Amino acid sequence: MSTYKIKRFEKVFNPKRLFSWKGMNFVMVNSVALEGDGCHICSKAEAELLEISHQLNCSREQERGSGPCRDVPLLPASAPVLLQHFPLYRRSDANCSGEDAAPLEERGIPFKERYDVLSREASQQGSMTPTEYALAKCYLPHEATVLATYCVAAGLLAVLLLVHSRLLPSPFLLGWNLLRKFKTT
Template sequence: MLRLSATWLVAVVLIVAVGGVFFFCEYLIYFPTILKCAWPKIGNVRAVEGSEEVRAMVLSDTHLLGAVGGHWFDKLRREWQMERAFQTALWLLRPHIVFILGDIFDEGKWSSQKHWEDDVRRFHRMFRHSTDTELVVLVGNHDIGFHYEMDWFKLQRFEKVFNASTTRIVTKKGVNFLLLNSVALHGDGCPICQSVEKELIRLSRELNCSLQVGQALSRKPHYPLYRVSDAGCTGQDAAPPEERHLLFREKYDVLSKEASQRLLQLFKPRLILSGHTHSGCEVLHENKYPEVSVPSFSWRNRNNPSIILASVSPVTYSLSKCFLPEESTVISVYCSAGACLLLLFLAHCLWMKGLLQCLSLCLLGKHKSL
């Protein structure tokens, strides 16, 4: 009876411990991490009559895996991580608007219509949100292909799903956010490039009036503006040291120098937010135009994803970075818990073996006395 009770007790402890570790690593771990984050403070947000602070959450490069190159377990794991992190951040931080800076899908550039619809369905499930929060999605090279792969069908398919042009202005509480289809800023006169170029000129003229009354302009492309490399980037989410000095290729890793200069001249943005590199970086263009590269939101691309929290008013802004649980930490918790449970199981086995030996000796002694 003692042996049976001990075995059941150990079994219950093991089951509860395994469930507890799994629940912590796959659900609870996001809460204490995101609770450490806070919206940055800015100055007087009512400097412009009728204006108020906009809380904008910015993430990038989710790369939802597709049917061709995505292993089912990798897909399940990464999508669960992003869904839990996003939903927890929405619940705790309550942003007014969320921007995802391109490369929403990993295989949008070649996916069939059936696979595209499946990817879209999974995206809407993962990034569901209330009507109090506006979700704005930009296009990236993995969504419609690099310049040589891009065509009207893939571009319009993307625009139809997200119900908006890929080059446009979103205005929130008096703040203008310019969204760019940077894949089309190739400068070779292709039909899509010409269309985007005309739209940029029109938007630039429209913005002149609003900028004169102090409305902030934040520009968000997928590609970063031209820079030689990430050599000047620092911080825990910067590119690894061995990659920082690799030279960027124009029109592939970053925008061309000409396109970058033209955009700065047309819009003179107060802040530029970009993705694509999967790593964090801060650059000051022409000593007056700050650019922040937003790291990938997927744990498939980084051990330590993060999101940008921006408090923006028509006259100023402030940024902070919110780091998410590290993959290495989750793996360490699983390994440590597994080792402890294994030791507990082995200790139980040894204890049961000793108990059986003791009972055998007792029975043998009684037998001899008889």
């Protein structure tokens, strides 16, 4: 991870770490930068997380005045949704189930911190409430579906290129010529 790669990501995606959409608060976390090793990128990510925590707490309290929440913009009163690309710490997949769960024989294999999952300490930085959590899964398409989509797209592109270069007659032009041929005057 480098500053260049982070800037490239932010150029394409929303650079805001905290945003609200349809009354829900979303927190984007660079989970790779949460290992606490003191690097420049890690320090910045931790500072952003503290600022987000402050803003969420101020919005929850909904108090204005001369205190530390005076200049903080209010957010909708909703529990935040954590968006990240690296899994939070857990010992193994032993408690996981569902169609995307690991095979039964692999569920008991322990994960390595900082390799398979975030470290225990880093995972505690992203916690939202001490008593509740929620999980939503976003399934990826099956590999066969992706390959079939690519093949269909490549086939259509080839046909379009052949029609454009006039090596293959256009089906629309062919239909028009047939209509003109049998047209009575």
